[in-house]
Amino acid sequence: MVFSSLLFLLLFLPLNLICYYIPKKIKTRNVVLLIFSLFFYAWGEPIYVLILVSMSYACWYFAFRIESASKGSRKKWMILAVLVCLGTLGVFKYTVFFIQNLNLISFINIPAPQIQLPIGISFYTFQLLTYVADVYRREVPAQRKFCNVLLYAGLYHQCIAGPIVRYGDVEKEINSRKTDIDALYDGFVRFCIGLAKKSVLANSCGALVDMLLLSDSALNNAAQLSQNIDLLQGRSALSLWMGMALYMLQIYLDFSAYSDMAIGLGLMFGFHFKENFQYPYTSDSITEFWRRWHISLGAFFRDYVYIPLGGNRKGKIRTILNLFTVWFLTGLWHGASWNYILWGLYFFVFLLLEKLFLINTVKRNKTVHRLYVIIVVFFGWVFFRFSQLDLMNAVLKGMFCANGNSMLTYESVHLALRYIPFFIICCIACTPFAKKINVILSDFTRNNPRTQIYSQALQIAIPCLLLIISVISLTGDTYNPFLYFQF
C-alpha cells in the first residue's frame, strides 16, 4: 500500500487512527500500530512480510547477545548481524546484478534467477543495522521486547520509503509518547502538504517526464531498446532539457513528499522523526547539497561507514579512498545497476574537487555556485534515470543537438509554453518560499490585528483544501507511481 492511494487515505488511515486512539495504554496502542504496520506491508507483499519479521527477529536477538556478551564475543555477534542483514539485502537486491556482471566473462553463463525485490528492504535493513550498531557502541540499550524492534523496523510511516530512522531517535517514544493538539496539528498539516506535493505536483511532473523521456516500464524493456533509442534520438533538444528538468523536480517533490507524509504520520502517532530534506536545490555546493538531500541516508553512510573506516583522520589518500567507498555504496544502495554506481561516483568526483580545490572558489559568488549545483545535480539525474548507456548517451547528445535532432519543434515549444506556470509552481515548491511567506504573513497579522481573522481562516482552510485537492487528483488518476521499488 502507498500513502498516496485512496484506500490508504479513506480506509486504512482513519481506521488506524480510530483503533489507535481508543485504548489509552501505550502497550495496546503499540499492538494496534504493529498490526496495522504489518497489514500495510503485507498488502502488497504478503510473503515478504516474513522477511521483515525474520530480519527484525534476528537483529533483536543479535542486539540482545551483543549487550550481554563479553568484550571478545560482542564483535562476533556484531559481524554476524551485519552479515545476516547485508546478506539478506544482497541476495534479494544484488544477486541478479552480480550474475549479470559475472556473465560478461566469456566462459561464464549462469542463468539469472527471477528475484522480486521486497519493497522497502533497503530502508528497514539499514534501520535494523543502526539499531544493532548503536547497541554495539553502547549508545542505546538492547530492546527487551521483540515486538518493539519489529514495530521500529516495520512502522509503516517510514518502512517502505524512509526516512531511515535511527533506533536512538525513537527509542524512548516506543514506550512513552504523548500526542497533544500541537503535534496532531503539525502531523495533519505536514501530511496534507506531503500528499498534495505528491499527488498534484510530483505525479504531474512524472506524467510529463514519462511522456518526454519514456516511462520506466518502456525504459526497462530490453526488447524495446532500439525503438527507445530511436525515439529519444528523435526528440528535440528542448524536449530533452524539459524532460530532465521535470525529472529533477519530480524526484525531489516525490521523495520529499513521502518524507513529509512519514514525518506527519509520525507526529499523528506521537513519533518525532528527523527531517530528511532541507531544500537541497538551494544549496551552495555539492557538499551542502548532500547535507540537505536524503539526510538520513547521508548520515547513515557518514556514521556507519565513513567514520568507522577512518573518515578524514588517516591522511589524504585514505580519506579519498573512504569517500570513494561511501559514494560507491551510496550509488549501489539506490539500485542494482551500474548507472546508480556511476551516479554515486559522479558526486564523489565533485565532492572531492570541492574538498580539495573548489570549495573556496565557488563560495565567492552565490549565483554562480547555486547555478553550479543545479547544473551538476541536473546532469547527475541523467545517470540516475537511464540504466542503459545507449539511452543515456542518446539523451546527453540530444540535449546538444548531436543526434541530428532539432533544437525546437512546434510541439516542444507549445508544451514548454503550456507548462511554464506549472514549472514555476514546482520550482517554488522546491524552495523555502512558502515557508518565508508564512513567516511574513504571521508577522503582518501580528502587527495588524484586524487581518487576524483572515489569517486564521487561511490556517484552517489551506490544509483542508490541500487534502480535498489531493483526493480529487487521485480519483481516476491512473498515473501514481511509486519510485522506490528499486531502493
Added chain:
Amino acid sequence: MKPKKIKLLTVASLIVITVVMSVLSMNLSLRPEESEKEKRKLASFPRFSVSAFFSGEYFNEISLWFSDTIPFREQIIDVNNGVQTILGTNAPQRGFQENTKNEIPDTAEQPPATLPTITEASQQPGSPSETSELQTEAVIPSDAGEMPSHVETIDSILIAGNAGYEYYNFSEKVANNYAAAVNTVSSRLAGKATVYDMIVPTSMDIVLDTRVREKVSSDDQRKAISYIENLLLPEVRRVSIFDTLIAHRSEYIYFRTDHHWSGLGAYYAYAQYCGVKGVQPYGLESCAVQSFDGFLGTFADKDPSLASDPDVVYTFSPPGDYKITIRDKKLNVDEGSVFYDESNASASLKYGTFIWGDNAYSVIEDKAKATGESCLLVKESFGNALAPLLAANYKYLYIIDYRHYSGSICSLVEEKKITDVVFCNNISMTRSQSLIDQLIARM
C-alpha cells in the same frame, strides 16, 4: 481565536472531511461499474484465489477496485480537470508525438517477404502495386483564407480550430512486420483467396489545414503507406486510398471530435476498392442514408471545447436486404440491422452504429442475393464504417476484429470458402507492435 483553538478546528475539519469521504467511499451502492467518459468497464472486486493472494495481486486488485469505482467518480474527474486547468497541472496521460529524426525510406533495405518463421513464400517483395503505378500522386492544394485560430497539442492529438487530429510516427521495424503479416496470409491463401490491403490515413494528413500541417512534426503518412505497399507481395492487391481521400478533403470524410473516418470517407474507400477489384461500386445516391447527431468522440474527451460543436454520424447503405449476426468476445450472439440504432445512445457511443461496434466476429448476409461471393474483412475499428458498404458486392461478408477474435483467419477462409480477404487498418495500427502481434496470433 487562540492558536490552540485554531489548531483544534483545523484538525477537526480535516477529520470531518476524511470521515465524510470515507463513509461515502464505503457505500457500495454508490460505486459505479462503468465509466462513460473513458468508455470502459471499471475494475470489479477481485475473486479470491490462493495464488493471487500470495502474489499480492489480490490486494493490488482491491486497491484498484477501490480507487477506480469511487462514488461520484465522473463528477470528481470533471472537478479534477477544472482544478488541474486552473493549477496548470493537467499533464497528458500518454504519447507525446515528436520526431525530428525519422526518415521514411523509399524501400526497405531487406524487407521480410513473410514472417520469419514462415518461409513458404517464394515471391520477391517490393514490386510496386498496379494502383500505385497507375495513380499519379495528388498534390495537396495549399489552404488559403483564415487559419484555425486555436492550435494546441494535447497528448497525441493536435487541436486546430474545432477539430482534433491524430499524430503519426513511422516505425520501420513495425511497418515491416505489418507487411510481413499481410504477406504471410496472402502466401498461405495462395490459390484460394485474393488478399487486399487498405491502410487508412488519419485526418492529420488529409484534412488538416496545410499551413498548420507543415509545422507539425508528424511523419508523412503518404510516404509511409507507399513504403508499406512496396513491401507487399505482388499478388496482394493494394487499395491505395490516400489520394482518393485527398481529392475529397473538403468533404465531411473525417469526424472532427473523433479519430475515425466518417461513413462518407469509408464510401470513397469502398469505391476505390471496387475499382481495384474490377466491379462497379454502388453510387452514393443509391444508398439509404441515416444520421445520428450529437456524436462526441475521443478527441472531445481530450479537449472539452470540441463538445460545443458535435459531429453527425451518417450511414450509407447500398441497395440490398442486409442482416448482421454478431458474436462478441464473450461469445454472445445477436442479430439485426447492420446499423445499430444509436439515437438514444450517449454522445460518445454513436460511431458504434456501424456493425454494432467492435465485435470479435460478425457476418453480414445480403438476403436479396440468392448466391454470390464471400469476403472476409480483417479490421480494427476503422473497418466498421467500411463493412456495410463492402457487404454490397457479396452474398456474405465475414468480419473479424483481430483484437478480440480467437480463431484463425486462414482456417475461416477455407471453411467458409471465402474468395476475397480485405485488410483494413488505420495507419496507427501499422506502428503498433502489440496490435500486429494480435493480428499475427490470428493468422
